[in-house]
Amino acid sequence: MKPRVLRGRPIPTPVRIREPIVTQRLVLRPYTAADLDDYAAMQGNDEVVRYMLWPLRTRKQSAKHLARRRRQTRLQHTGDFLGLAIELPGEPSLNPKSRSGRVIGDASLLLRSVGNRQVEIGWVLHPDFGGKGYATEASRAMLDIAIGRLGAHRVMAQLDARNTGSAAMAERLGMRREGLFREDLWFKGAWGDSLYYAILDEEWTASPLSSG
Amino acid sequence: MDSVDQPLRAVDVRGPMPTERLRLRPFERDDLTDLRAFDTSPEVARSLLRAERSAAESAGELERRLNATRIEHAGDRLDLAIELPADGSEPARVIGEVSLTLASSRDRRAELGCALYPDFRRLGYGMEAATRVLEFAFDEVGVHRVTARFDLRNVAPARLATRLGMRNEAGLVHDLWFDGRWVDVAIYGILDVEWAARKSVDGL
Structure with missing residues (x-):
């Protein structure tokens, strides 16, 4: 990616996450080096990556990716990415030396366009912790950041059309299904369809799920 | 269909691609006058969701297009002029x-x-030119899928995309901020197999 100074004008209200964001049951926070065991357990899990665009990652690849994630804490210019650990306090980390709870997922925002105030949201959850609404809870906090703090006008999500769990979650969040793209991705050895969901700022602000 | 078995072919467009009534050809320096008339039309700017171009911008754009004749890598863009050939005393x-x-x-x-x-709309020229480009994309470059995107309120491109056999796949609400308003964007798509089936039915 181009250096920051060459990436056009910044968004008027940039977001930088330094402190943990506490939700009802979770903590969203920047990653630390101590998260590697938990992170590698996610990135090396078949179910986690099945519908994701990236391959299974070894521990070494996970470490490299985690190093990048640790720097992704700021949204200011087009192309900036924010990746936060979804921590479940009280659940012991796979790293016995870690002093925080286990990282059970990853929550992200990509600033797609400053000029059009467009943000893409992403979520990943370790399957051992599925079915409890954790991804929804984390994504609500991320929508609050994108719309409430960053000033996004629209937040969209792209997902594999076979990923019915994520599609249902997008709908629970009040996102609108805007499109179905036929065979637009060559994906792990086959053509895949993708779904496109989005929500506008005024829709999110009016939703009982937002922090208002 | 396997992506690995069907690599993209690098294609250079050197000469004109004729259609029944038109010639699609690389841009030439002499095209600046026609291009300027187009680039300064407020109606065109609105329908294409871009600002009217200054003289310097048109010249710069033409300069870029003179070399936009090769498709090989992601991001490569082919730009062709749609030329109506000379007819009697009317020059091309x-x-x-x-x-x-x-x-x-x-x-x-x-x-x-x-x-x-603007003066050449509603005569089927868009259909003729776009058909040739789709043929080029699928048969010569070997793409799997072609999309088109435009302002959702704009009926002419929607009609053209539909006539080309493209499917309305998405309506993106407030995707762009342009000229003081939020613009909804339509995306249409067609696959290689669909294009081939359509060609065999139409006998194109």
Whole structure:
């Protein structure tokens, strides 16, 4: 990616996450080096990556990716990415030396366009912790950041059309299904369809799920 | 269909691609006058969701297009002038432009663009030119999928995309901020197998 100074004008209200964001049951926070065991357990899990665009990652690849994630804490210019650990306090980390709870997922925002105030949201959850609404809870906090703090006008999500769990979650969040793209991705050895969901700022602000 | 068995072919457009009534050809320096008329039309700027171009911007754009004749890597863009050949005392002139952008080589996906200069609309020229570009994309470059995107309120491109056999796949609400308003964007798409089936039915 181009250096920051060459990436056009910044968004008027940039977001930088330094402190943990506490939700009802979770903590969203920047990653630390101590998260590697938990992170590698996610990135090396078949179910986690099945519908994701990236391959299974070894521990070494996970470490490299985690190093990048640790720097992704700021949204200011087009192309900036924010990746936060979804921590479940009280659940012991796979790293016995870690002093925080286990990282059970990853929550992200990509600033797609400053000029059009467009943000893409992403979520990943370790399957051992599925079915409890954790991804929804984390994504609500991320929508609050994108719309409430960053000033996004629209937040969209792209997902594999076979990923019915994520599609249902997008709908629970009040996102609108805007499109179905036929065979637009060559994906792990086959053509895949993708779904496109989005929500506008005024829709999110009016939703009982937002922090208002 | 396997992406690995069907690699994209690098294609250089050196000469004109004739259609029944038109010639699609690389831009030439002499096209600046026709291009300027197009670039300064407020109606065109609105329908293409871009600002009117200054003289310097048009010249710069033409300069870029002179070399936009090769499709090989993601991001490569082919720009062709739609030329109406000379007829009797009427000299040949450029009546529009078409483009094909390779969005992804791994996914073999391209985007189609087509714009006709205002005096030459509603004569089927857009259909004729866009058909030739789709043929080029699927048969010569070997793409798997072609998309087109435009302002959702704009009926002419929607009609053209439908006639080309493209499917309305998405309506993106407030995707762009343009000229003081939020614009909804329509995305249409067609696959290689669909294009081939359509050609065999139509006998194109």
